[in-house]
Amino acid sequence: xxxxxxxxxxxxxxxxxxxxxxxxxxxxxxxxxxxxxxxxxxxxxxxxxxxxxxxxxxxxxxxxxxxxxxxxxxxxxxxxxxxxxxxxxxxxxxxxxxxxxxxxxxxxxxxxxxxxxxxxxxxxxxxxxxxxxxxxxxxxxxxxxxxxxxxxxxxxxxxxxxxxxxxxxxxxxxxxxxxxxxxxxxxxxxxxxxxxxxxxxxxxxxxxxxxxxxxxxxxxxxxxxxxxxxxxxxxxxxxxxxxxxxxxxxxxxxxxxxxxxxxxxxxxxxxxxxxxxxxxxxxxxxxxxxxxxxxxxxxxxxxxxxxxxxxxxxxxxxxxxxxxxxxxxxxxxxxxxxxxxxxxxxxxxxxxxxxxxxxxxxxxxxxxxxxxxxxxxxxxxxxxxxxxxxxxxxxxxxxxxxxx
Amino acid sequence: xxxxxxxxxxxxxxxxxxxxxxxxxxxxxxxxxxxxxxxxxxxxxxxxxxxxxxxxxxxxxxxxxxxxxxxxxxxxxxxxxxxxxxxxxxxxxxxxxxxxxxxxxxxxxxxxxxxxxxxxxxxxxxxxxxxxxxxxxxxxxxxxxxxxxxxxxxxxxxxxxxxxxxxxxxxxxxxxxxxxxxxxxxxxxxxxxxxxxxxxxxxxxxxxxxxxxxxxxxxxxxxxxxxxxxxxxxxxxxxxxxxxxxxxxxxxxxxxxxxxxxxxxxxxxxxxxxxxxxxxxxxxxxxxxxxxxxxxxxxxxxxxxxxxxxxxxxxxxxxxxxxxxxxxxxxxxxxxxxxxxxxxxxxxxxxxxxxxxxxxxxxxxxxxxxxxxxxxxxxxxxxxxxxxxxxxxxxxxxxxxxxx
Numbered sequence: 001x002x003x004x005x006x007x008x009x010x011x012x013x014x015x016x017x018x019x020x021x022x023x024x025x026x027x028x029x030x031x032x033x034x035x036x037x038x039x040x041x042x043x044x045x046x047x048x049x050x051x052x053x054x055x056x057x058x059x060x061x062x063x064x065x066x067x068x069x070x071x072x073x074x075x076x077x078x079x080x081x082x083x084x085x086x087x088x089x090x091x092x093x094x095x096x097x098x099x100x101x102x103x104x105x106x107x108x109x110x111x112x113x114x115x116x117x118x119x120x121x122x123x124x125x126x127x128x129x130x131x132x133x134x135x136x137x138x139x140x141x142x143x144x145x146x147x148x149x150x151x152x153x154x155x156x157x158x159x160x161x162x163x164x165x166x167x168x169x170x171x172x173x174x175x176x177x178x179x180x181x182x183x184x185x186x187x188x189x190x191x192x193x194x195x196x197x198x199x200x201x202x203x204x205x206x207x208x209x210x211x212x213x214x215x216x217x218x219x220x221x222x223x224x225x226x227x228x229x230x231x232x233x234x235x236x237x238x239x240x241x242x243x244x245x246x247x248x249x250x251x252x253x254x255x256x257x258x259x260x261x262x263x264x265x266x267x268x269x270x271x272x273x274x275x276x277x278x279x280x281x282x283x284x285x286x287x288x289x290x291x292x293x294x295x296x297x298x299x300x301x302x303x304x305x306x307x308x309x310x311x312x313x314x315x316x317x318x319x320x321x322x323x324x325x326x327x328x329x330x331x332x333x334x335x336x337x338x339x340x341x342x343x344x345x346x347x348x349x350x351x352x353x354x355x356x357x358x359x360x361x362x363x364x365x366x367x368x369x370x371x372x373x374x375x376x377x378x379x380x381x382x383x384x385x386x387x388x389x390x391x392x393x394x395x396x397x398x399x400x401x402x403x404x
Numbered sequence: 405x406x407x408x409x410x411x412x413x414x415x416x417x418x419x420x421x422x423x424x425x426x427x428x429x430x431x432x433x434x435x436x437x438x439x440x441x442x443x444x445x446x447x448x449x450x451x452x453x454x455x456x457x458x459x460x461x462x463x464x465x466x467x468x469x470x471x472x473x474x475x476x477x478x479x480x481x482x483x484x485x486x487x488x489x490x491x492x493x494x495x496x497x498x499x500x501x502x503x504x505x506x507x508x509x510x511x512x513x514x515x516x517x518x519x520x521x522x523x524x525x526x527x528x529x530x531x532x533x534x535x536x537x538x539x540x541x542x543x544x545x546x547x548x549x550x551x552x553x554x555x556x557x558x559x560x561x562x563x564x565x566x567x568x569x570x571x572x573x574x575x576x577x578x579x580x581x582x583x584x585x586x587x588x589x590x591x592x593x594x595x596x597x598x599x600x601x602x603x604x605x606x607x608x609x610x611x612x613x614x615x616x617x618x619x620x621x622x623x624x625x626x627x628x629x630x631x632x633x634x635x636x637x638x639x640x641x642x643x644x645x646x647x648x649x650x651x652x653x654x655x656x657x658x659x660x661x662x663x664x665x666x667x668x669x670x671x672x673x674x675x676x677x678x679x680x681x682x683x684x685x686x687x688x689x690x691x692x693x694x695x696x697x698x699x700x701x702x703x704x705x706x707x708x709x710x711x712x713x714x715x716x717x718x719x720x721x722x723x724x725x726x727x728x729x730x731x732x733x734x735x736x737x738x739x740x741x742x743x744x745x746x747x748x749x750x751x752x753x754x755x756x757x758x759x760x761x762x763x764x765x766x767x768x769x770x771x772x773x774x775x776x777x778x779x780x781x782x783x784x785x786x787x788x789x790x791x792x793x794x795x796x797x798x799x800x801x802x803x804x805x806x807x808x
Contacts, residue, residue, distance in 0.1 A: 017660075270673065270674065
């Protein structure tokens with residue numbers, strides 16, 4: 001009997017490797033300027049503080065920090081999350097905070113509760129690839145809600161009424177960098193409540209603002225109808241694999257049971273390290289540093305794009321987060337540019353990775369947080385060359401491409 | 405609109421809180437002798453070694469240890485696992501090792517691939533509660549395979565042919581403590597291969613032997629038909645949340661994709677700590693210590709049971725692992741003894757928690773690894789009192805209960 005002894009569940013036909021994580025393998029190529037993956041700058045990790053904290057935790061409370069723990073998470077960490085969210089306008093008790101293994105696990109667990117064959121889940125267009133991947137094995141169909149530059153259009157929500165949830169990334173969205181304004185947040189929440197359309201609000205980037213903090217979470221407008229997901233990956237370090245989910249009571253209890261079945265609980269040592277680290281009060285100064293660093297990256301990329309690509313693409317300059325979203329002339333298929341770009345020493349992610357339905361082939365995502373400013377400039381210049389070359393082949397054909 | 409905006413997937417009706425993890429909340433009661441949960445002794449955690457290693461890792465390679473990582477896991481850790489398994493008789497390349505967030509996640513992921521509504525999954529009777537919980541949301545029906553004191557009966561496997569897999573815990577099983585002998589392993593693998601019945605082999609306790617190492621894994625007999633799950637929870641510390649899954653190629657690729665969707669990857673820092681720790685060569689001496697400690701617990705419990713319960717229950721003395729499995733007279737429902745036992749200052753887990761089908765109400769599980777020897781004795785004595793009192797109520801009724 002061969003491996004064919006295995007018969008797979010129908011849902012496995014929905015599993016696909018992430019284009020981005022496959023790209024990450026290419027990105028090991030020495031010298032490549034990585035504008036592709038969304039790796040936070042390792043320069044911004046609080047390594048020294050974590051080293052000190054790990055000394056303390058493993059000397060003072062190793063028995064707790066290395067043991068099994070409750071599924072919900074460390075009470076002190078849940079309390080910290082609740083307080084932090086209260087400061088940001090979302091009043092939530094610590095008893096509704098579930099510590100997760102990164103916010104990706106939050107997506108998986110909420111999908112496990114809400115999605116199934118025959119159901120729909122509404123998403124922005126474009127949206128975070130990792131969410132599409134987390135939703136896929138639960139066999140619901142992802143449907144796109146119409147969006148404009150301010151986010152999902154409230155008047156279009158009725159077209160996805162009946163979906164099990166609308167998945168939103170309101171702050172400095174991955175991939176577009178777009179931040180939903182306060183008024184639009186209210187409209188979306190009002191309309192969703194009216195339609196009985198629950199929200200999944202994913203907020204890994206909310207602390208990464210450059211000029212001013214984003215408006216309060218959409219969840220603040222409709223806490224009983226929203227599952228809110230957060231993460232320590234972008235404000236401390238992704239390698240700790242810690243995030244959190246906030247949910248109204250009936251959803252919360254099921255989330256806890258689903259998490260228990262999935263991995264019992266998140267890393268105890270990591271949770272102890274983070275609680276201890278946050279207690280030192282380092283976060284605000286640390287976030288200032290990270291914001292300064294990322295703002296420099298954003299500025300470098302904005303300048304480089306202006307210099308090298310003003311005639312090749314359009315974009316909005318993001319006010320936070322990690323990404324620029326470029327729209328190329330519609331004749332260009334960004335995916336076909338990737339091999340020559342890597343040849344030229346620069347990586348990016350083709351926009352098609354981020355669409356549930358009708359993909360914009362002529363779009364791409366650039367990250368400005370992985371590389372230092374001078375390499376960002378170098379990468380954008382290399383990318384511009386690749387796009388310009390592709391454009392030239394069109395110019396040789398009749399009919400000049402127009403900027404979008 | 406209230407929380408009723410949420411409509412849940414059908415699978416949520418299968419979610420249940422773990423009796424054990426609910427019990428763990430009671431176990432916070434001060435002074436309670438915990439013979440219930442399966443918490444490894446915190447005295448056995450390599451805390452000091454981890455403290456040193458965390459210094460080194462966070463000083464020397466913080467950029468890698470705190471960053472996102474590949475879904476498969478750290479190459480050095482995967483290589484270590486492969487070498488270790490080769491020593492134990494399972495020849496496997498590192499490319500078939502997936503690092504998971506504890507072996508509980510391995511159970512969740514393999515269930516996600518294999519199980520679905522209308523399918524069956526075969527399990528031992530009794531079996532590990534956490535596996536039943538991991539399988540439940542995927543809506544397959546768990547069916548029991550007939551077992552004797554050596555494990556699943558090969559001649560009974562045909563009764564569960566057609567199941568998507570047979571889940572086995574061959575080494576010092578949770579809850580029975582039973583170790584499947586080498587000959588039985590071969591018979592099971594042969595019969596499973598013949599029937600085209602894939603195996604899920606769960607081995608968290610294989611290193612916790614007291615007298616001699618257990619036979620090679622069942623997977624060694626049929627690697628193309630077996631997914632093998634292992635864990636660092638019992639040999640180092642559960643709070644690190646690290647385990648691994650070994651699978652033949654087509655299953656492996658899907659496992660990786662399912663893990664990517666579920667949590668991207670397991671804790672990078674935890675993986676670096678473990679690799680660095682294992683490289684010091686500390687494991688063999690450390691395991692000797694853990695085995696010595698657990699053997700003392702086993703001996704204390706065996707002696708206490710002999711002294712206090714020889715006329716109240718039957719059991720096999722386990723040759724490794726963490727648990728005794730007690731069979732009480734059939735009139736006794738162990739679950740009803742739990743409240744008076746906690747009143748008396750001792751906890752245990754009623755046997756019914758571990759059955760997929762027909763529960764043995766008159767069984768219970770005792771752990772000998774959480775408490776020191778003198779408290780084990782005290783706990784068993786208290787439990788004996790509770791059982792004796794329950795027996796007395798039967799004696800007052802006509803017809804004396806008989807030992808099983």
